[in-house]
Amino acid sequence: MPTPTAFFQGKFVPLEEAKIPVTTHAFNYGTAVFEGIRGNWNGDQGELYLFRLRDHVRRLRQNAKILRMEIAYSDDEIMEIATGLATRNDYHEDVYLRPIVYKSESVIGPRVHNVKDDLLFYEIPLGAYIDSDAGITACVSSWRRVDDNMIPARAKVTGLYVNNSLAKTEAQLNGFDEAILLNQDGHVSEGSGENIVMIRRGKLITPPPAENVLEGITLETVLSVAKELGYEYEARTIDRTELYIAEELFMTGTAAHVTPVLSVDRVPVGDGKPGPITQQLQRTYFDAITGRVPRFGEWLTPVYKDAAVRA
Numbered sequence: 001m002p003t004p005t006a007f008f009q010g011k012f013v014p015l016e017e018a019k020i021p022v023t024t025h026a027f028n029y030g031t032a033v034f035e036g037i038r039g040n041w042n043g044d045q046g047e048l049y050l051f052r053l054r055d056h057v058r059r060l061r062q063n064a065k066i067l068r069m070e071i072a073y074s075d076d077e078i079m080e081i082a083t084g085l086a087t088r089n090d091y092h093e094d095v096y097l098r099p100i101v102y103k104s105e106s107v108i109g110p111r112v113h114n115v116k117d118d119l120l121f122y123e124i125p126l127g128a129y130i131d132s133d134a135g136i137t138a139c140v141s142s143w144r145r146v147d148d149n150m151i152p153a154r155a156k157v158t159g160l161y162v163n164n165s166l167a168k169t170e171a172q173l174n175g176f177d178e179a180i181l182l183n184q185d186g187h188v189s190e191g192s193g194e195n196i197v198m199i200r201r202g203k204l205i206t207p208p209p210a211e212n213v214l215e216g217i218t219l220e221t222v223l224s225v226a227k228e229l230g231y232e233y234e235a236r237t238i239d240r241t242e243l244y245i246a247e248e249l250f251m252t253g254t255a256a257h258v259t260p261v262l263s264v265d266r267v268p269v270g271d272g273k274p275g276p277i278t279q280q281l282q283r284t285y286f287d288a289i290t291g292r293v294p295r296f297g298e299w300l301t302p303v304y305k306d307a308a309v310r311a
Helices: 025-029 053-066 075-089 158-173 217-228 240-244 276-289 294-299 303-310
Strands: 005-008 011-014 032-034 037-042 047-051 095-103 117-125 136-140 178-182 188-191 195-200 203-206 233-235 248-253 257-264 300-302
Touching: 005 075, 011 075, 025 095, 032 053, 032 158, 047 075, 047 303, 053 075, 053 095, 053 217, 075 095, 075 117, 075 300, 075 303, 158 178, 188 195, 188 240, 195 217, 195 240, 203 217, 217 233, 217 248, 217 257, 217 276, 248 276, 257 276, 276 294, 294 300, 300 303
Parallel strands: 136 178, 136 257, 203 233
Antiparallel strands: 005 011, 005 117, 032 095, 037 047, 037 095, 047 300, 095 117, 178 188, 195 203, 195 248, 248 257
């Protein structure tokens, strides 16, 4: 097995050598943005598919702009770094790639201007983040979702994830699998690392980005699949109590994929089992991300096939 590799300070290095000084601005102030990119292994085809790689790179650049960061690489170059990293690590299982744009300078003082930026990339094997087959339990957190005028909620800012972490820990210490955060107005926002989709009267409903929601790539994917399968959807404000009377409820995310929510605050969602629409969307989504549905092939970047072409 190859030595785990990272992309750090402009080159591929052993993962254990990719270290930042303790004085790094991003470490001291949370001034970094990141992405999570899934690589899904298809054993029958002997291929690892990176899912919606270009879209993740575009969102990384968008988020960096919010924090006044400059990325010294084009989108195509970042994609080449991603596939090069995956090729070097040569994992034959599901993986997770994390690019981070961060304030790399050793300087004291909370600001985002006049501080140097850099890009790093690492990859780890990652199977099921949460039990998407059996489903999960959730609770409404006492922690409110951070507001966009506090920390940009639509950006994956490292410092912002203290908010998510506190909610997740509260949920798990109280016997739940996941947390659901409300925004400052008391409306449903998102999970600790996932978007939320509610189904009522057969229609998919999700909070709009203005509810301090991350603009989820997996969410967009699932809504596209739902539309193709003939389901209607809309983005609107969701009240907490609507979650209790939903027919189905699920979460979406790069790590979480499509995960049914079985109960909220110990109130069963529907009959307390994964619902039929959720299961249909889940099956189609998994087939799509593992290269089993040719019509969704534009979302996939094959790692090993492309490596052979590049060679």
